[in-house]
Amino acid sequence: MATPVQTVQKEYAFEVSGSNLRFGDGVTAEVGMDLKNMKARKIGVFTDPTVAKLKPMETALRSLQSQEDLPFEVYDQVLAEPTEDSWKKAISWAREHDFSHFLAVGGGSVIDTAKAANLFTVYKDADLMDYINAPIGKGLPVQHTLRPLIAVPTTAGTGSETTGAAIVDITSRSFKTGIASRALKPVLGIVDTQNTESCPTAVHISAGLDVLFHSMESYTAIPYTERTPRPVNPINRPTYQGSNPVADIFSLWALQTTVKYLPRIAKNRDDEEARKQMLLAASFAGIGFGNAGVHLCHGMSYPISGLNKQGPKYKHAGYEVDHPIIPHGVSVALTGPAVFQFTSPSSPDRHRQALAIFTNTTISDPSISRIPDSEIGAYLFEAIARFLDGLGVPRGLKAVGYENKDIEMLVEDRITITTIMTDLTYCYLHMSKHDLQVLDTLETSDYIKGELSDEELDIPQHMVPPNPDDSDNLPSHVHPSYPYGNPRSIKHPASRPRPPYDPTSRALFEDMGYDGSGVAGTLRWKDLALDQLLPVDEEKETALKAAEARKMASGTGNQNPQTQQQPAALAPGDETIDEEDDEDEDDESEDDENDDEADEDEDSEEDADG
Numbered sequence: 001m002a003t004p005v006q007t008v009q010k011e012y013a014f015e016v017s018g019s020n021l022r023f024g025d026g027v028t029a030e031v032g033m034d035l036k037n038m039k040a041r042k043i044g045v046f047t048d049p050t051v052a053k054l055k056p057m058e059t060a061l062r063s064l065q066s067q068e069d070l071p072f073e074v075y076d077q078v079l080a081e082p083t084e085d086s087w088k089k090a091i092s093w094a095r096e097h098d099f100s101h102f103l104a105v106g107g108g109s110v111i112d113t114a115k116a117a118n119l120f121t122v123y124k125d126a127d128l129m130d131y132i133n134a135p136i137g138k139g140l141p142v143q144h145t146l147r148p149l150i151a152v153p154t155t156a157g158t159g160s161e162t163t164g165a166a167i168v169d170i171t172s173r174s175f176k177t178g179i180a181s182r183a184l185k186p187v188l189g190i191v192d193t194q195n196t197e198s199c200p201t202a203v204h205i206s207a208g209l210d211v212l213f214h215s216m217e218s219y220t221a222i223p224y225t226e227r228t229p230r231p232v233n234p235i236n237r238p239t240y241q242g243s244n245p246v247a248d249i250f251s252l253w254a255l256q257t258t259v260k261y262l263p264r265i266a267k268n269r270d271d272e273e274a275r276k277q278m279l280l281a282a283s284f285a286g287i288g289f290g291n292a293g294v295h296l297c298h299g300m301s302y303p304i305s306g307l308n309k310q311g312p313k314y315k316h317a318g319y320e321v322d323h324p325i326i327p328h329g330v331s332v333a334l335t336g337p338a339v340f341q342f343t344s345p346s347s348p349d350r351h352r353q354a355l356a357i358f359t360n361t362t363i364s365d366p367s368i369s370r371i372p373d374s375e376i377g378a379y380l381f382e383a384i385a386r387f388l389d390g391l392g393v394p395r396g397l398k399a400v401g402y403e404n405k406d407i408e409m410l411v412e413d414r415i416t417i418t419t420i421m422t423d424l425t426y427c428y429l430h431m432s433k434h435d436l437q438v439l440d441t442l443e444t445s446d447y448i449k450g451e452l453s454d455e456e457l458d459i460p461q462h463m464v465p466p467n468p469d470d471s472d473n474l475p476s477h478v479h480p481s482y483p484y485g486n487p488r489s490i491k492h493p494a495s496r497p498r499p500p501y502d503p504t505s506r507a508l509f510e511d512m513g514y515d516g517s518g519v520a521g522t523l524r525w526k527d528l529a530l531d532q533l534l535p536v537d538e539e540k541e542t543a544l545k546a547a548e549a550r551k552m553a554s555g556t557g558n559q560n561p562q563t564q565q566q567p568a569a570l571a572p573g574d575e576t577i578d579e580e581d582d583e584d585e586d587d588e589s590e591d592d593e594n595d596d597e598a599d600e601d602e603d604s605e606e607d608a609d610g
Helices: 027-039 055-065 084-097 110-121 201-220 245-267 272-292 296-309 328-333 336-346 349-358 371-390 405-422 433-441 505-513 516-532 538-552 574-594 601-607
Strands: 021-024 043-044 072-075 099-108 149-154 165-170 175-180 189-194
Touching: 021 027, 021 099, 021 272, 027 055, 027 189, 027 538, 043 055, 043 084, 043 189, 055 099, 055 328, 072 084, 072 245, 072 405, 084 110, 084 165, 099 110, 110 149, 110 165, 110 175, 165 296, 189 272, 201 272, 201 296, 201 328, 201 336, 201 349, 201 371, 245 272, 245 349, 245 371, 296 328, 296 405, 336 371, 349 371, 371 433
Parallel strands: 021 189, 043 072, 043 099, 099 149, 149 189
Antiparallel strands: 165 175
């Protein structure tokens, strides 16, 4: 009798976990009444040293003080980008006071720290690693009801007021991980449009990047119907389930809103409408990814920021901290363009929708609809990169101080993190180590300049850009994998407005008198492509020219000039350049003739090689 084959059943359902939100101008002043209505016995208030001095905290405390018999204690030492040590201090403080309710006033770091303090106040004897996601921690399920937590966000980014996730930097192991459980979700998020008025521009941008990639990743996550195995008991259905119809609505709205309003805040942080819209977008994106999950950008961001403290020690401008920091939103954005070029084949239609949003059009617009599915990723790469450039965001790992030697370390940690985040983020887990190396270098000069070979990157043969020397065309004319695509395309970065003296700009060459047409313009673009894709080895070129000159001087060079290829017709103005080149060659030949006798043995070797 044949043994029955047990098939792994795919998921067939998704759950929507709602969030209680109050959105309005000045609603922080109501928090005292909320806690009084909840019959709070004693409140633990969490914030950080910066927010403790600002209006949101002042308003919250005044609201608490306005209520009779509503005692509270304040913990104002939350660390930006919290670590396991900062969590342990906050947890120890909370355990000492036996709070019945919690209030968090601050950004994602504050809200996440309050979530952890709440959890370990209920589980008084538990160790931090008991609830940290496996395999770093035990990943125990949260089975007891936690104390009510009200979250008052002061940044428009994390959406932590809507989720059951809390992120922490495990500095002893140089990466980030977290705790994920619906039980951690705040009972109320108070989204006050006045609370981001004092937020620095750099924080606005970084927080907004988190919204951007929360929405994009949750929208392009693997569909919930592809998750395996189907839980045998609904209690085991994970918090983050994959893209689904409800999450899609929130994620798409958040993406559209962020693309429209984040650049406005970057230009003017006092833009009231933009601030209000970004706060709402942060909460919408939180609801979206809180039910669907995120994937590669977030999964890969954790070692990038975690290893920074022992690696490049990058400190992002605009953050008033005394330690190295790559803000979470920035660490997520560093890999953004490459990630979505990579994931595009998994869902071309969703990536096409994202491209339409970045280009401020619709998928029915011919400029979007006529793009083949195979090229959507390249176009989206450009759209995201251009958006980030407009915000002044660092591009690629080198921009924050990482070097080639760090890639191995980042990849190893990233593989570990991807495993850790299987329940916290819905990642593409089929990526190999080489895939991650490709992503780490796609946007960097290391890849474009060829310092890492195709073999080292394990690029499939059909994706290897052709050698420009083998064709009269630019690589972009014959293969879509060439970085940046066709330089004559209106979507090429050379067509966009440029900062002064940008050496890769089409406009720079136009300023030099090369209008992009004719032989001269074509040669300039070919030179640019070669310089970027296959840089000239000056030392090797000089040695080859010298050897060729010696051959000619000794009479062993090409003696049949009639068979040589005739030079192409010259464009007006090129004759002078060629005459100067001829004079240089004559001088070089004369110099080499003088050295001919001394190099006789070497000439013999060269002739033998020929």
